[in-house]
Amino acid sequence: MSRSNELLQGTLDLLILKVLTPGPMHGLAIADRVRQLSEDVxxxxxxxxxxxxxxxEHQAWVxxxxxxxxxxxxxxxxxxTRAGHARLKTEEKSWERLSSAVHGVLRSV
Amino acid sequence: MRLLESIQRRLRSLRQRDTANEELSEELQFHLQTLADRHIARGLSPEQAQRAARAEFGDVNAATEAAYESRGTALVDDLMQDLRYGVRSLRRQPAFTLVTVLTLALGIGACTAIFSLVNAVMLRSLPYGDASRLVYLYMPNPRLKELPPEALGPSNADFFDIRQQAHSFSSMTMFDQKTMNLMMDGKAQRIGVAKVDASFFHTLETAPLMGRVFNEEDQQPGNDHAVILSYSLWQSLYGGAADVLHRTITLNDTRYSIAAVMPRDFGYPHHTDLPYGDGRIEATQVWVPYTLTAAQRADREQTSINAMARLKPGVTISEAQAEMSAIVARLEPLHKGFLFKGMTALVKPMNVQVLGQVRPLMSLLLGAVGFVLLIACGNAANLLLARAASRRHELGVRATLGARRGRLIRQMLTESLLLGAAAGAVGIALASLFIRVLLRLNPGDIPDMNAVALDGRALAFLVLVSIATSVAFGALPALTATRINVAEFLSSAGTRGLVADRRGLRKTLVTAQVALVVVLLTGAGLFVRSYLNVLSVDTGFSPATIGMNVSLTPAYDTAEKNDAFYADLLERVQARHGVYAAGLVNFLPLTNSESMNTLEVEGYANRKSQLVETRSITPNYLTAMQTPILRGRNFTPEEKSQSTSHVVMVNEVFAKRFLAGGDPIGRHLRYESNRPWSTVVGVVADTRNMNTEVAAAPQVYDAFFQTGNPPLRGAFLVVRSTMAKDVAIADLLATVRSMDPAVVVSDVHVMSELTEHANAPRRFQTTLLTVFSSTALFLAVVGVYGLLAYSVRQRTGEIGLRMALGSSRSGIMRLVLREGLSLLVAGLCLGIAGAVFFSRMLRGFLYGVPALDPVTFVAVPALLALATLAACLVPSMRAAATDPMVALRHE
Incomplete structure (x- = not known):
């Protein structure tokens, strides 16, 4: 696994929550799904x-x-869980804010 | 609620831990198996598939542990495990545990006791509403250099003018102190009384337990026969009877009706509350109305009243000061007499007045006891380090088996918290013991000292200190001992390594302890030297002379009646068996009372407002006190009326300052320029009057019966008797009573008791500091001994080897001694530097000793060197006695 493919700290939670939105999944399936959706990146x-x-699970989000x-x-x-859905929304928002900010910086220079 | 739920979930999963673990492993199993299946489908053999699956997955163990911890049960679970393990391992080494716990308990107990003292004196709020808003009002005159600013209060008229004009205060009160005679059990007793105006209790925001406080009516002359009793007097006189109100009580032959009883903790003013209050009144027992006639209200002459005010909300001290200064500047021209020329205003917060003098002492004691605690912590840390070194095998094995460092640190910190908790428990017992000792040492000049107790705040402090010390002494060993290189540990076969650097750390700790002890011992040394200086002060009077205050009743209402009684008394006492000399004085030395007079000396460049201490004495006073007359003659019995020409005696300091050049005998002085001159007939040796530590001030002696003024606070009878003290005193009391049973005799003392009382604050400080620094010295010696003994045990093999290679026994002894003494030298150097720094702060506490006293700065290092040498001797002798054969086999 090359370094650039490693997940940013904290994004794993976001990805898990997102992948679980359609319905129940076991661990391996989650890993597969992330890889598949990101086209192997x-x-x-x-x-x-x-x-x-x-x-x-301990935080009662799944x-x-x-x-x-x-x-x-x-x-x-x-x-x-219901709390998990809510959590996903806030995580998505903060991710969007972060990525658009990074994007803005990259384009400006 | 979230917290509660979280705890519940943690506890639930704790119970279900085993199932949870099984489930986790099953879950991971499924994952791995599915991965393997995929590899098999791609054509790998089952073994290859398994390997590939594992490689793909990563560290299964780490994942298991991380998943386990992320469930949140790990903390509680580990804590229980650590506690169990800690208790077991501490019980396995009872000697280590006992020494550590006792060392810490000593430090914690001493700290808590001193904290209780500081708590009672400085932190607990006074029972007067918001006490920080109370201020004293003074009217000092910078021109009167002999008088401290707090000695002068406003006159009656000034007080009323200020009250009318000032806007800074929500309430203002005036009060004065006096003593009254009360007949109790057939004996006349003197009790402390405060004469107070109608706003006194209101200003202090204190309400009586029952009854009513004084109002303006009570202040009218003739209406003033109401009285308010203290709780203790209510209890002792009336047994706490509920119907005490409106009963009467006879004070000074006058009947007063009881208007109220104050709550238990109210005794304002105490003798520590007022800078120049009546030193005989420990706490006030009775309050009576302050009555003033219209003439008295308009009087601007100097009085002895105290003025106190409560600041309005939002008004600062400096604002009040500015307003007061402006008002006093307007009032000054209204005064007659040069005493008031240039008078100013001073607004002083009551807290500052009451606590200002004890604050340095409290900081000193807290600092000293903090040092002791630090040294105790150092010892505990050292013991833990030694223990950690001998546990390196155990720790190494655990690290090899996969215990992470954080886990090991937590384990060790749990153990030190256990030790700290045990020490705290023992510390409670020690603290209450120390507090009892403190109360016995009560020097009498510390406000509220009797309230010292192990209350909730002190206990909270103890718990905090126990936890803080546990972390302080546990952190270092925990951090260093768990720094384990597993590979190194395994290659050394689990027995060696990691010793050297930790011995370095332990040496640093011991060096620091030695340095702290040097600082403490130097402080104590300076105090002891000061105390010895004070003890050897020549007070100028005989320690065996008996002194007692004899106060007459209002029935003796003229100077003639007063003089007649006292003359009769002297005659009768002089005739008693065993009495060698008997005299009278208006203010006995060391009784906190003086009288000051303005002074003009013939042939001296007089300042406009110079003041001098005066005392009136009878001829035999000096004989009874055994104070020598250096030049000239004593008074004679003939000098007893105002008609005879006035004569005075002066003390040595007076003669040197005012009568220098030529014979002082025959020179003239007077108190007021419109009075005739008095002739100096004798020069008397100096005596310590204010305090044993304050050198004599210039002093004039008048002939007792020549002054024409009855003594203000009764006269002191001084007697030198050849009889035993108790017999002589009983005889004197009987003599006075036979003359008039209503006359009150109080403050019966042998002069040495007054000296001792005057020295009590210094004795208190010196005792505490000496005890603290001896404890510190003891702990440090134990520390040095412990380190060396341990080091010798660690180096048994090396010592055996050296001996086998031909080193002599004395060479081995030198080796160990050198190790110990190198610690000493480093510690001494650091400590002396610290002591030089800190001793400057002690300057205010010292008497007759420079802060950098050479004797102390030589004696302390010498003492420490001796103690350290003694501590080194046993381990070095043990090292020298090593049998090389046994030592080599030791490995």
Whole structure:
């Protein structure tokens, strides 16, 4: 994994919340989905994924349930809570502010 | 609520920890397995697939631990684990634990005791509403150099003018002090009284427990037979009876009706409240109305009233001062007499007046006790460092097994907090013990000292200090001991390494302790030297002379009746068995009372307003006090009426200052220019009057029966007797009572008791500082000893090797001694530099000793060197006695 592909600190939470919007997903699927949506640019460091998921769960932004995976194994599925949706909105806003600011700086010079 | 929920969730997941762990591993298992499946689908073998999946995933262990911690249970969970582990490991080393806890408890206990003192004296608010808004009003005259600014208050007329004109004050009151005689159990007692105006209690914002305070009516002459009792007098006289109001009480042969009883903690003015109050009144027991006739209200002559005011909200001291200065400048021309020429105004906050004098002492004590605590912390840190070094194996193993550094630091800090908590618990007991000792040492000049107690605030302070010290002494060992290089640890087979740098750290700590001790000991040394100087002061009078105050009742209403009683008294006492000499004086030395007179000396360049201390004495006073007459003669019994030509005696300082050049005998002086000259007939040796530490001021002695003024506060009878003190005193009391049982005898003392009382504040300071610095010295010696003993144990192998290679036993001893003494030298150098710095601040506390006293600055290092040497001797002898064979096998 090249350095430029590493996720910016704090953006992992945002990506997880965003990816979970359509419906419940297990950890690996979240990692796959991030990679797929970013056209292979963003790769989730998988060992960092679970601490992040558990943190989000502890903060009650996602909830987890055990279910059956597509390959018929028992897997833990995460889904957004109401608080998680709200959180996603604020995170998205602050991300947009940040990125447009960075964008502005890059274009100005 | 969020916090509560969070705690609940943490506790729940704590209970479900095992299931949670299983679930986590199952979850990760699924992830890895699915990854592996994909690799197999791509054609890898199952083993290769597993490996690839793991590589792709990253560190599974780290992920597990991070996920575990992110659940938020880790903190609580680890804390419980750390506590259990800490208690177990501390119990395994009882000697270490005991020494550390006791050392810290000593520091914490002493700190808390001193804090309670500071709390009672400085921090607790006075029971007078917002006491910081109360101010005293003085009218000092800078031209009267002999009088301190606080000695002069406004005259009656000035007071009323100021009250009318000033806008800075919401309320103003005038009051005066006096003593009255009260018959209690058939004996006349003297009690402290305040004569107060109608706004006194209002200004102090204090309400009585029951009854009513004085009003303007009570201040009318003839209406003034109301009285307000203190709580303690109500209890002792009436047993706290509820129907005490409107009963009567007889004071000075006059009946007063009881109008109110004050609450328990009210005794204003106390003797510490007023700079020049009546020193005999510890706390006021009775308040009576201050009555003034119209003539008295208009009087601008000097009085002894105290004026106090409460600042209006929003008015600052400097604004009040500016307004007062303007008013007094307008009032000044209304006064007659040069005493008032150039008078000014001074607005002084009551807090500053009452606490100003004790503030330096309180800072000193807090500083000293803080040093002791620091030294105790140093010892604890050193013990922990030694312990950490011997635990490096355990810590190394834990680090190798994956414990992170933060986790190890937390573990060690938990242990030091445990030690701190235990020390705090022991400290409570020690603090209450220290407080009891403090109260016994009460020097009497510290306001509210009797209120010192281990109250809630002191306990909160103790808890804070315990926590702060735990972190202070635990942080360094925790940070250094956990800096573990796992590779190095493993390569050294888990037994060696990491010793040298920590010994360096411990040396630094011990050096710092030695330096602190030098500072403390130097301070104590300077205090002890000052105290010894004070003890050896020649007071100018005999310590064995008995003195007692004899106050007459208002029945003796003329100067003749007064003189007749006192003359009769002298005659009778002189005739008693064993009495060698008996005399009278109006103001006995060391009783906080003086009289000052203006003075004009013939043939001297007199200043317009020079003042001099005066005392009236009978001829045998000097004999009874054993104060020698240096030149000339004593008074004679013939000099007893105003008709005979006036004669005076002067003291040595007076003769030197005013009568220099030529024989002082036969020179003339007078108090007022319109009076005849008095002739100086004798020069008397100087005596200490104000205080043992204040050199004698110029002093004139008048003949007691020649002045024509009855003594203001009764006369002091002084007697030198060959009988035992108690017998002589009982006999004297009986003699006075046989003449008139209503006459009050009080302040019965042998002069040495007055000297001791005068020295009490210094004894208090010196005792405390000496105790603190001895404790510090002891702790530091323990510290040095501990370090060396440990170092010898660590170096057993090296010592064995040196001996095997031919080093002599004395060579080994030198080796260890050198290590110890190098600490001493470094500590001494730092400490002396510190002591030079701090001793300058002590200058105000010293008597007859320069701040850089050579004796102290030599004796302290010498003492410390001896103590350190003693501390080094045992470990170095033990090192020298090492058997090389055993030592080599020790590894």
């Amino acid at each position: 963003l790769r989730v460091n998988q060992s960092a994924l679970y601490p992040a998921l558990h943190r989000l 909830k987890a349930e055990w279910g059956e995976s597509e390959n018929n194994r028992r897997a833990k599925f995460y889904s957004l």
